[in-house]
Amino acid sequence: MSKVRRRQPSRSDAQLDESFFSRPAEIVARNLIGTILVRQLRTRQLRGRIVETEAYVGPHDLACHAAKGRTRRTEVMFGPPGRAYVYFIYGMYEMLNIVTGGEGDAQAVLVRAADPLDGWEENLSGPGRLARGFGIKLSENALDLTTSKKLFVTPDPTSRPPRIVRTPRVGVDYAKHWKDELLRFVDADSAAVSKPRPPRQST
DNA sequence: ATGTCGATTTAC
DNA sequence: TAAATCGACATC
Numbered sequence: 001m002s003k004v005r006r007r008q009p010s011r012s013d014a015q016l017d018e019s020f021f022s023r024p025a026e027i028v029a030r031n032l033i034g035t036i037l038v039r040q041l042r043t044r045q046l047r048g049r050i051v052e053t054e055a056y057v058g059p060h061d062l063a064c065h066a067a068k069g070r071t072r073r074t075e076v077m078f079g080p081p082g083r084a085y086v087y088f089i090y091g092m093y094e095m096l097n098i099v100t101g102g103e104g105d106a107q108a109v110l111v112r113a114a115d116p117l118d119g120w121e122e123n124l125s126g127p128g129r130l131a132r133g134f135g136i137k138l139s140e141n142a143l144d145l146t147t148s149k150k151l152f153v154t155p156d157p158t159s160r161p162p163r164i165v166r167t168p169r170v171g172v173d174y175a176k177h178w179k180d181e182l183l184r185f186v187d188a189d190s191a192a193v194s195k196p197r198p199p200r201q202s203t
Numbered sequence: 204a205t206g207t208c209g210a211t212t213t214a215c
Numbered sequence: 216t217a218a219a220t221c222g223a224c225a226t227c
Contacts, residue, residue: 054210065210068224071223073224087222087223088221088222089208089221089222090211090212091209091219091222092212092219092221093212095210097210112210126211126212127210127211128211129212138222169210171209171210172210175210195211
């Protein structure tokens with residue numbers, strides 16, 4: 001019998017790859033909760049534990065930008081999974097999404113909030129603040145997060161599975177019945193979840 | 204070339 | 216409750 005080797009918590013764990021992201025957005029959004037977003041800058045590394053996501057499930061989803069068709073902005077969503085979909089909104093905020101599903105599926109997950117790690121003091125609660133905190137700009141659009149050394153996601157081998165709550169997505173009242181779909185996922189035990197804080201019931 | 208809008212945040 | 220502020224998109 002070989003000895004079971006307990007895994008050492010390692011600072012840079014395996015970068016999540018295409019097999020992780022090439023699933024439906026709803027699944028990826030759920031499984032992204034509790035993972036770690038890593039940003040490698042010139043002089044320092046920024047890390048945050050993802051605690052809130054939203055799934056945008058395809059062109060038929062009226063809240064999804066892909067519902068507007070294939071345009072310059074939405075182009076990356078129609079490409080391979082694991083790419084960053086970054087867009088600029090309200091004249092001042094970038095939003096970080098990760099493309100999911102098979103190539104051509106046009107699904108994505110919006111990363112809405114994270115708990116800063118390693119003693120980093122930053123408010124990462126809300127998609128605008130999260131992208132700003134991590135220094136993510138429009139220029140990161142289409143970056144391949146499965147191979148990039150500048151921006152990627154890793155599992156958190158030290159944490160036990162989070163308690164997850166589902167709610168409707170934020171700010172998509174225009175999307176007909178799609179506004180009511182439970183496609184927002186939050187860590188029920190995190191204080192960093194953004195504004196519309198859900199009741200503490202688990203799913 | 205011009206007009207509208209927005210997966211937000213912040214201030215009043 | 217509303218202003219801030221600008222890229223993408225639609226339209227002319």
